[in-house]
Amino acid sequence: MKNSNPPKISDFPQGNENIEYERFFFGKSWLKQLTSLKELNVPLFNVTFEPSCRNNWHTHSGGQILIAIGGKGLYQERGKKAQLMMPGDIIEIAPNLEHWHGAAPHDWFSHLAITCNPQNNQNIWMEPVSNEDYQQAFNSTNK
């Protein structure tokens, strides 16, 4: 059933379908905010991607940290080879670095995401990752 909820692939709650950002994603994703204490300045989310789902190329002016917790994912920086993300992997994304992330073609994927320096952070969304570029990114990981 296309619109069913995601399978349980980690110990973390998966939240609701990510409607707010769906225009920046190819495919369906689910979003759950995990922290709420504003003064800590560490907004923390769980993002779950259906197989083949990925977000557009984008940047965060404050940077971002991804913590893989379930399934199999992909991460790519502009001009670099894509890398697989498996549970336990951490990706540190410098401010203003162009990148995208999402699930592998045949696997669900969940990562925790931290918005760094949220006091001033702004996201810039760019073009989608084409099917051809996405497939090539995955193939280049040899997995």
Place this chain on the structure above:
Amino acid sequence: MKNSNPPKISDFPQGNENIEYERFFFGKSWLKQLTSLKELNVPLFNVTFEPSCRNNWHTHSGGQILIAIGGKGLYQERGKKAQLMMPGDIIEIAPNLEHWHGAAPHDWFSHLAITCNPQNNQNIWMEPVSNEDYQQAFNSTNK
């Protein structure tokens, strides 16, 4: 063997024995720093506690976030009932709040720990959690 490495209880690397902070802990713990990009302002660590290991009462002037990833742990704020921490649980600790955390009496435990507002954060370490108070804290969780 008392000094052997911890069992694998999560997907995250567990690092080395936590010698730097051992004077603030009862029992053995292991520490692995997982991020290094200073400008992100989110120092992230994996802390693994042997059964019964816990830290002293303490505060963080910038606050802290704990993300339980393996085993069974305990968290207590001064004047409140202790709570169990199971994988997938998140604890947000406000600045200057007196608290302690550690493993349950018969279980290993790992949590990720984020030092919030690291630009100005300072920790204040206080008295150990006595064996009696620790056992009472665990018993009060009814687990």
